[in-house]
Each structure stands twice: as C-alpha cells, then as structure tokens.
Amino acid sequence: MGLAKLDGNDFSIEYATWLVEHPCALEKFEEMMNIGKGKKIVILLDYDGTLSDIVPNPEEAFMTDKVQDFVKLKNVYYAGSHGLDIEVPLYSTNSNEKDFGTVENIIYVVLKEHPNFRVSTGIKVFEIGPNIVWNKGHALEYFLENLGFGNSDDVFPIYIGDDRTDEDAFKVLLKRGQGFPIVVTAAPKDTKALYSLREPKEVMEFLLGLVA
Numbered sequence: 001m002g003l004a005k006l007d008g009n010d011f012s013i014e015y016a017t018w019l020v021e022h023p024c025a026l027e028k029f030e031e032m033m034n035i036g037k038g039k040k041i042v043i044l045l046d047y048d049g050t051l052s053d054i055v056p057n058p059e060e061a062f063m064t065d066k067v068q069d070f071v072k073l074k075n076v077y078y079a080g081s082h083g084l085d086i087e088v089p090l091y092s093t094n095s096n097e098k099d100f101g102t103v104e105n106i107i108y109v110v111l112k113e114h115p116n117f118r119v120s121t122g123i124k125v126f127e128i129g130p131n132i133v134w135n136k137g138h139a140l141e142y143f144l145e146n147l148g149f150g151n152s153d154d155v156f157p158i159y160i161g162d163d164r165t166d167e168d169a170f171k172v173l174l175k176r177g178q179g180f181p182i183v184v185t186a187a188p189k190d191t192k193a194l195y196s197l198r199e200p201k202e203v204m205e206f207l208l209g210l211v212a
Helices: 008-021 029-035 065-070 097-112 136-146 164-176 200-211
Strands: 040-045 117-122 125-130 155-161 180-184 195-197
Touching: 040 136, 040 200, 097 117, 097 125, 136 155, 136 164, 155 164, 164 180, 180 200, 195 200
Parallel strands: 040 155, 155 180, 180 195
Antiparallel strands: 117 125
C-alpha cells in the first residue's frame, strides 16, 4: 500500500476506509454478541501483539493485570509453537550471552541427525518441532474438535491475533461460517479478519466486556 509515503491526513483517510471493511470490534460488540446469543463462546487468542505489546525482549512481554486475572479461568487451554505444544507447560532457560553461539551450534548438529525435525528462530529463541504442515488454523480446529465443537452449530468461536500467522486461523473461521476473526492493528493491512482492534488495551476492553 505504500504507507511510508503517506502523510498523516492521507494515512487517516486510508485507515478510515479500511475500517469500513474491518470495523472496530468494540463498536460492534453488542451486534456481535446478539449474533452469538445462546451459543457457547470460545475465545482463542494470540499473545505477542495481542495480549501484550510487542517488545524487543520476549521476557518483557507481559499482559496487563486485568487480563492476567481474566486468564486465571480454569477452562483455559495454553498453546505454543503455533499450536504444536498444547496443554503442556512451556519452560524456557535464559542462557548467558556468551553461551548463545554454543547452544546454536549444538542444536544444528543434533538436527542434522534428525531430519524429521525443524528449527525456527526468533530473538534469542529456538523453536524445535516436527517437520510437518501445521499452523494456527490446524490448532484452532484441534481445539474445537477436542472441546466437542468439531461439527457443532452451538459454538461461537472468536479468534484474536495480530500476525500474518494468525491469518490461517481467520481462514478456518470463515470456512466454518461460525464466529468472528479479529485482527489487532493500528494500520490498514491485508487480512481475512472481519473485525479489528487497534492495540492490546482494546483487546483487554473487549475481553472484559465478555465477562461483564
């Protein structure tokens, strides 16, 4: 879209135009709840950029206190690696800076002997998983199936995410014709989401509205 070339006014106009197709979920909250009335609401959430602001150091990505209270519900499922790790505590070790290169070398040496696994990297993070086709859309389907909603008409799933990897989950909801995909962004972007929220603070407001 060439957003970098737009001045403030042009950007505001383009964002306003984009909002017509992806209206704010807070402004449409009552309308959305009326559509889902009488159905079991299932909330699926990304973390970085959705429940917490994106920060350079992953260890600094914290949810607000109010959202942390919300997450204390007993019927919450936790997933990592785009849904590949499900209902399993995720542990991490904070290696010393001088050890990072050593850890990296060990990982790649071991993986050469195990071609059925792959590694993806982030900021001081290595994620190792099976070399299979899997994305957040598959994870969403897995959750709904295991919650007993695989072929149910009595479910209203809402998926909130900000990243391009969340688009796979958005597509699944559109294909099912159930619930709503919501994208978190303060700028116009190509997305399959039907609704939008600007930032984690608005996500918090949306979630608190669900339990009010």
